[in-house]
Amino acid sequence: MRTPLTAVAGLLAGAVLALAPQASALPPALSAPVAAESRTASAETRAAADPAYKILVFSKTAGYRHSSIDDGVAALQGLGAANNFTVDATENAQSFTAGNLAQYKAVVFLSTTGDVLDAGQQTAFEQYVKAGGGYVGIHAAADTEYDWPFYEGLAGALFHSHPAIQSATVKVEDRAHDATAHLGTTWQRTDEWYNYRTNPRTTARVLAALDESSYSGGNMAGDHPIAWCKDYQGGRAFYTGGGHTDESYTDPAFRRHLLGGVRWAAGMTDADCRPETGYTALFDGSSTAGWKQAGPGGFTLADGTLTSQGGLGMLWHSAKEITGDYSLKLDWRAAGDDNSGVFLGFPASDDPWSAVNNGYEIQIDATDAADRTTGAVYGFRSADIAARDAALNPPGEWNTYELRVTGERLEIFLNGRKINDFTNTDPARSLRQGHIGLQNHGDGDDVAFRNIRIKQGGGQQPGPVPGAVKGVNGKCLDVDNSATADGTKIQLWTCNGTGAQSWTVAGDGTMKALGKCLDVSGGGSADGTKVQLWTCNGTGAQKWAPQADGTVRNPQSGKCLDASGGVWNDGTAVHLWTCHTGANQKWTLP
Structure with missing residues (x-):
């Protein structure tokens, strides 16, 4: 629905950010807020490329x-x-x-x-x-x-x-x-x-x-x-x-x-609208104190915003090494065909290549190869491209990353939507120990950053994060026709980002969409028992337990959530079936 982002293909895996030497010494006037009225009269027509609605x-x-x-x-x-x-x-x-x-x-x-x-x-x-x-x-x-x-x-x-x-x-x-x-x-x-x-x-x-x-x-x-x-x-x-x-x-x-x-x-632009508490600013817009330049290029600082120029270099947060579990959030905007990234887990160094060789880069560049495009862990794991495209705002609009590290697991959220899930298995690297850096990729790459903040000890918000449940053939678990009546069919459907495909997997074992629960009809246990939408009631018919093998089990029956039949197209019903770990019983949860 939004204008697609076009960005130039990435030139290097680990382009690191550089803050120009003069940037940290910018006079306070340059970081003062620009008067809102001076920016908004023409901004009212900026969104004219939206489709008619x-x-x-x-x-x-x-x-x-x-x-x-x-x-x-x-x-x-x-x-x-x-x-x-x-x-x-x-x-x-x-x-x-x-x-x-x-x-x-x-x-x-x-x-x-x-x-x-x-x-x-x-x-x-x-x-x-x-x-x-x-x-x-x-x-x-x-x-x-x-x-x-x-x-x-x-x-x-x-x-x-x-x-x-x-x-x-x-x-x-x-x-x-x-x-x-x-x-x-x-x-x-x-x-x-x-x-x-x-x-x-x-x-x-x-x-x-x-x-x-x-x-x-x-x-x-x-x-x-x-x-x-x-x-x-x-x-x-x-x-x-x-x-x-x-x-x-x-x-x-x-x-x-x-x-x-x-x-x-109206869904013409996206944003991270999850509740947010407990974060501490690493860059609040007023000063680059605690940040240090590595390599050429730099950033200008104005209106509380760091904007990349030149490169290839890195601006890294030298004041503190981050250890343990944490959630890093930052806002970023690409002007057009631009390349940048965020580095995690690298040792203190004034050599920007240290971050490339010892850390992980979360890429900003929407048109590069799958493992080096926006939302990718550069060179290691592609984002879920469909989920990324659904959440990504076009050039000139702001986006928000949450980079959530739990142990050696990295979950990447774009504008509040989960788009990647990566686990580090390299004993020479660690996501949960090291520094944070921003990349300025080179001449012509214009990427801006604001409001860089961190929450030690884990995720962005209490409680589960809603998102798509994906099954066989990349199809999404879907509530038929977005209906909310008790007994509504649950099916596979091409992923479309609607509320009918937004599931909350809660700590109490329930899976909820449209305000109701995923339910085994009649609390049954026979193969083929209908799985449906139903008013939440706390019974065992509405409890689901994700398994390490990718299946989702209903403990009360001992059976698995299963996409029926042998050809899985739009409209394929899901039901209860004896667990066998086939492709039609493998699910990726938000």
């Missing part, structure tokens, strides 16, 4: 009505005209039927208030989201449907109170998401700043938060998210607390913020 803007109110609603509708229509999407605006809740919602990539709740949908309309919207639909909540969307638990989870948090309209400092926490990438590290603006009943940080990726010391009336104990995103039950949910004032909708920075939220919710 439609969104529904819903602004029904059953409580307080904001005077800015009309301005918001006009702003979204203007953004749509400039960026290839059509806006249907309505206050008629009868628009919430399965058939009507199916035509929209995202539904925007624009300062809705109170109970705006009846039970049938709620069900239609839930099914829409679970089938992969997008949600955008603006301002009073958090003051809506207090008695509908699904909606509270979708919105992320509900309204508690607000002080008077006033200026406040917004701290931009994530500058990789399309809704915030155009902003500096802080954003000064005037609005009506909501307090929320709960803090969404544990369930959503916080994109921006309020500095409660910069205004009066904040009551969230200093941790005050104001914009966030999350994957939710198969769909995508974005919320921003801004948008009370009429003036918000003529502000270029806020309009670009809305555009990014719409694009992400």
Whole structure:
């Protein structure tokens, strides 16, 4: 759905990053945030290459009505005209039927208030989201449907109170998401700043938060998210607390913020929207202290961003050797046909080839050979190319890597989606001991990095990561027609990245998609027993145990998850069968 990334073929396996000698001595002014307004007027049309799509803007109110609603509708229509999407605006809740919602990539709740949908309309919207639909909540969307638990989870948090309209400092926490990438590290603006009943940080990726010391009336104990995103039950949910004032909708920075939220919710761009806590900055954008140059070339430092130039060299984090399990996250952007990479597990050295010969490179270069393209462990293991392509943003847009090391296992996530799984077996190398480096590949390779952070002791987030379950012939485990009724068929289907193929393999042994569980019909044990989708109930019929041989066993029956028959095409049903470790019983889990 997104414009494909084209990048030049890699020239060398281990091109290492170099920070130009002058970069670490750049004056502070060069690393100061660029004013958002100076970057956003033209940015509103940057996304015009998106394929045409439609969104529904819903602004029904059953409580307080904001005077800015009309301005918001006009702003979204203007953004749509400039960026290839059509806006249907309505206050008629009868628009919430399965058939009507199916035509929209995202539904925007624009300062809705109170109970705006009846039970049938709620069900239609839930099914829409679970089938992969997008949600955008603006301002009073958090003051809506207090008695509908699904909606509270979708919105992320509900309204508690607000002080008077006033200026406040917004701290931009994530500058990789399309809704915030155009902003500096802080954003000064005037609005009506909501307090929320709960803090969404544990369930959503916080994109921006309020500095409660910069205004009066904040009551969230200093941790005050104001914009966030999350994957939710198969769909995508974005919320921003801004948008009370009429003036918000003529502000270029806020309009670009809305555009990014719409694009992400509609699936036109990707981002890592998993919750994130516990990370420590290795590069926070203000200084390269603790980093050291090896080899020629370098980086410029401006607007909190390191941008490669020349090479072949490496900028490496000399201040600390990383040991044990850890999760490294960083944001990166390629300008076009560019090459770079991230090195792990190499010894301290001012020779950039030390990282090549003793560590591992996670490549950035989308068109090289399979084992040396974006997401590959260079020269050792290709990424899952289909998963990589589905998650990868095109040139000019930001991407996020998570490189998760557990023992000698390296899992690579691109924009929150797992794309590679590699285990080091070379006794001369170690993923869990060594330094981290960034690569500048050479003249003409323009790759930028931001927000490099690490979490010692393991993964990016508590809990399992949703993703595809892949079986025989590279097909994905799929919920037939994205339906959510109990008894829905589970089948093989060509992988497509929809919510019907997004499975969460939980620690309690369940496998969930679309808010329901993978289930053995009737708790049976006979060969050929149907495997289906069913309301989660904690029984043994819904427990699954991955085995070292690649099979997935239902312990209660002692049988395996099996793709039926001997020819495995789209629509092939899965069922229970005596374990035999054949290709149709081998599964790759997220």
